[in-house]
Amino acid sequence: MSTTATSEPQRGKAPAGERIADWADGRLGLYGLAKANMRKIFPDHWSFMLGEICLYAFIIIILTGVYLTLFFHPSMNEVEYHGSYVPMQGVLMSEAYASTLDISFDVRGGLLIRQIHHWAALIFLAAMFVHMMRVFFTGAFRKPREINWLFGFLLFVLGMFTGFTGYSLPDDLLSGTGVRFTQGAILSTPVVGTYISMFLFGGEFPGGDFVARFYSIHILLLPGIMLGLIVGHLILVVVHKHTQFAGPGRTEKNVVGMPLLPVYMAKAGGFFFLVFGIIAAISAIATINPIWALGPYRPDMVSTGAQPDWYMGFAEGLVRVMPGWEINLWGHTLVLGVFIPLVVFGLVLGAIAVYPFIESWITKDKREHHILDRPRNAPTRTALGVAWITMYFVTLIGGGNDIWATHFHLSINSISWFVRIFFFLGPVIAFIVTKRICLGLQRRDKDKVLHGRETGLIKRLPHGEFIEVHEPLSPEKAYALTAHEQYEPAEIGATTDENGVARKVSAPEKLRVKLSKGYFGEDNQIPKPTAEEHREITSGHGHH
Numbered sequence: 001m002s003t004t005a006t007s008e009p010q011r012g013k014a015p016a017g018e019r020i021a022d023w024a025d026g027r028l029g030l031y032g033l034a035k036a037n038m039r040k041i042f043p044d045h046w047s048f049m050l051g052e053i054c055l056y057a058f059i060i061i062i063l064t065g066v067y068l069t070l071f072f073h074p075s076m077n078e079v080e081y082h083g084s085y086v087p088m089q090g091v092l093m094s095e096a097y098a099s100t101l102d103i104s105f106d107v108r109g110g111l112l113i114r115q116i117h118h119w120a121a122l123i124f125l126a127a128m129f130v131h132m133m134r135v136f137f138t139g140a141f142r143k144p145r146e147i148n149w150l151f152g153f154l155l156f157v158l159g160m161f162t163g164f165t166g167y168s169l170p171d172d173l174l175s176g177t178g179v180r181f182t183q184g185a186i187l188s189t190p191v192v193g194t195y196i197s198m199f200l201f202g203g204e205f206p207g208g209d210f211v212a213r214f215y216s217i218h219i220l221l222l223p224g225i226m227l228g229l230i231v232g233h234l235i236l237v238v239v240h241k242h243t244q245f246a247g248p249g250r251t252e253k254n255v256v257g258m259p260l261l262p263v264y265m266a267k268a269g270g271f272f273f274l275v276f277g278i279i280a281a282i283s284a285i286a287t288i289n290p291i292w293a294l295g296p297y298r299p300d301m302v303s304t305g306a307q308p309d310w311y312m313g314f315a316e317g318l319v320r321v322m323p324g325w326e327i328n329l330w331g332h333t334l335v336l337g338v339f340i341p342l343v344v345f346g347l348v349l350g351a352i353a354v355y356p357f358i359e360s361w362i363t364k365d366k367r368e369h370h371i372l373d374r375p376r377n378a379p380t381r382t383a384l385g386v387a388w389i390t391m392y393f394v395t396l397i398g399g400g401n402d403i404w405a406t407h408f409h410l411s412i413n414s415i416s417w418f419v420r421i422f423f424f425l426g427p428v429i430a431f432i433v434t435k436r437i438c439l440g441l442q443r444r445d446k447d448k449v450l451h452g453r454e455t456g457l458i459k460r461l462p463h464g465e466f467i468e469v470h471e472p473l474s475p476e477k478a479y480a481l482t483a484h485e486q487y488e489p490a491e492i493g494a495t496t497d498e499n500g501v502a503r504k505v506s507a508p509e510k511l512r513v514k515l516s517k518g519y520f521g522e523d524n525q526i527p528k529p530t531a532e533e534h535r536e537i538t539s540g541h542g543h544h
Contacts, residue, residue, distance in 0.1 A: 042264045043244040043257035047138075050131040052268060054155075056275040057124035058230065064117040065219065071107050073099040074169065074215035076208050085292055093171075093296035096211045100170040100291055115283035121163050122288075123279060125311045128156045136385050138372040140243045141356040142365070148240070151233045153353045158226050160311050165218040167289065167309060171211055174289070176297025177306040179210065185319065188338035206299055245372050246483035248476045252370045307400055315345045317398030321419040352388070362515045363487055376445070377484040379438035380519045386434040387427035394419055394426045435524075442526035445481045448473060449529045482528050490516035 014022075042048070075095040081088045083098065084105045103110035132152055135141055141149040164182070168175045183205050187193045202209030241255050250256050258264050294303050308316050318341030325336040359381070360366075375382040397404060398419035405412040452470035460466050473481070490513045496502050518524065 037238065038259075038261040040238065040241075040260045041255045041257045042242050042260060043255060045245060047134050048242070049271065050127055050134055052271060053127040053275055054124060054131055055230065055234075056272045057120045057127060057279070058226070059272075060120040060276055060279060061117060061124060062223070064113050064120065065223075067113050068103065068110075068117060069219060071099060071103050071110065072096070072169070072215075074212045076171065076206075076211050088292065088295075091296065094211065096169060096171040097291070097296045100172070104292065112280075112283060115288060116280055118167070118288050119283045119286075120279050121159075121166060122309060122311075125156065125159050125163060128152070128159060129311075132156060133385060133389070136355075137375040137378075137382055138243070138245075139369065139378060139381070140372055142369040143360065144240050144368050145236070145243075146356040146360070148233055148236045149356050150353060151229050151236070153349075155226055155229050155233070157349065158222050158229070162218060162222040162226065163309055164312060165214040165222070168214050169211060169218065170289075170291050171297050172291035173294040173297050173301060173303040174291070174306055176206070176299075177302050178308055178312075179297075180205065180299070180302075181316070181319075185315075185338055185342055188335040188342065190332075190334060190339070206297070241370060243370055243372050245374075245480075247480050250371065252368065255370075307403060310396065313396040313399035314348075314392050315341070315399075317395030317401075317419065318342075318344055320401055321395075321398040321416045321423070348388075348391075359519075362490075362512055362519060364490070364512075365487075371483070373484060376438040376441040377486075377525075379435045379442070380524055382438055383431040383434040387431040390426045390430035391423060394422045398423075439524075439526055446526060446529050449478050449481050450533060484528075486525055486528060487516075487520040489513075489520040 013019075073095040077095050078092055079095055079098050081091050081093055081098050081101065083089070083101055085101055088101060100114075103114060105111070135149065135152065164178070168179050183197055183201065186197045186200070189196065197205065200210060200213065201207035202213070242257070244250050244255060244257070247256070258267075307313075319338055322337045322341050325340075327334050327336060373381075398416065401412050401415045401419070404410060404415050452472040455469050455471050457469040458466055459469050492505055492510065492513050494503065495505065
């Protein structure tokens with residue numbers, strides 16, 4: 001007896017794309033992850049685009065770098081050049097330099113890719129610098145973002161060294177001069193300097209291995225670490241949610257803005273191509289690092305006007321203007337003229353890295369902060385940031401003292417003494433001026449809240465008095481100007497207990513109280529207008 005199996009009516013098959021998506025989701029769980037994060041809200045403010053420029057420049061660096069690795073030969077073996085650049089034909093040079101010439105003149109699109117790679121590196125570091133300043137001046141580094149500040153700081157420092165190893169690879173006269181400078185700085189390190197130099201260069205300078213070693217560091221070690229830091233940085237941005245400026249409806253517990261998908265992603269995609277296009281246009285118009293005009297590196301030659309890229313100017317400026325001090329200890333020479341600037345450089349970077357923890361210790365504020373400060377409302381912090389930037393640009397002048405001297409017909413000694421003096425005096429002046437400006441802006445905000453905005457209209461009252469008509473601020477604007485929090489300066493308190501026994505106050509606590517008064521004391525912030533003051537003014541008594 002045979003039976004015929006009955007089957008259910010066959011349903012229509014799902015589209016291929018949906019079936020693939022279901023297959024992937026069943027194994028990777030992408031749907032749940034995307035559903036939770038693709039609608040994440042991002043606030044809309046132009047300053048938040050600075051971080052995107054950093055990310056897009058890094059992507060451009062990776063893409064162009066991969067192309068360049070296909071043609072670059074990281075070898076210091078000596079060869080005779082027979083390429084298409086006629087002035088260099090027959091010249092002995094390293095394979096690294098010869099392959100860079102080939103990339104520039106014989107590889108299709110090679111010179112443009114080289115230019116894009118170099119310009120993207122400069123813009124990457126410049127964008128990180130400005131992005132970190134935005135984070136610093138607005139207080140975006142406060143809890144819970146201290147670790148993210150350290151990630152950004154490490155990205156900037158690693159970017160500096162990645163850039164240095166990158167422009168050292170062509171083995172031209174300019175980069176060779178920079179490598180020689182670095183080797184001198186390494187040798188100034190007591191005890192271990194000679195060992196580090198011999199290891200890095202594979203023998204006495206210039207050795208025969210430094211290009212190959214710099215190449216591995218440049219394309220593998222440093223970018224790998226940076227990529228991991230970027231991923232961690234972005235993950236923490238998602239976990240902690242985005243910061244935002246104060247405004248109606250914005251609190252420490254929400255984010256007001258646009259969803260990641262589709263609005264923010266569409267804008268971000270367009271912005272990426274805009275950044276890529278601008279970098280490509282700059283690269284096509286403005287030549288950078290024309291190694292064919294300098295020639296291959298020779299240890300007995302130094303190129304005229306040798307300058308590092310701008311991000312290394314701080315360190316070079318310190319070394320150039322430092323007096324050539326040396327001391328002899330136990331038969332060994334300690335070159336203080338190089339070693340002290342390197343120590344100062346490290347201390348400044350270290351202070352930048354730990355600043356969030358210093359401010360947290362001063363305020364004793366353990367709360368999470370997602371609302372940003374306006375720089376004027378944190379005058380001491382803003383003044384410190386401007387003081388550091390002033391110090392940086394003063395030393396940058398020192399790093400290019402020969403260029404300043406030749407272009408502006410100045411004495412190089414006068415420039416060096418200017419940098420030596422204003423390295424200490426400039427930040428102090430910048431600190432005082434910036435703080436006064438911030439306090440002045442706070443007074444103006446208070447006046448706006450109480451009296452409104454000046455309209456420029458003059459009105460004559462019946463008894464003959466002339467007044468200027470003020471337009472009251474909207475509630476939204478008044479809220480934005482008064483939403484910031486003002487800390488009370490710390491106090492040591494009673495020095496004796498209820499029994500009259502002296503209470504010992506530790507030196508760190510005394511320092512913390514003193515710094516707290518420097519940040520939040522009477523002369524360091526203008527009190528916000530109170531509700532009573534606003535009601536009295538706007539009730540008609542004195543408000544025009």
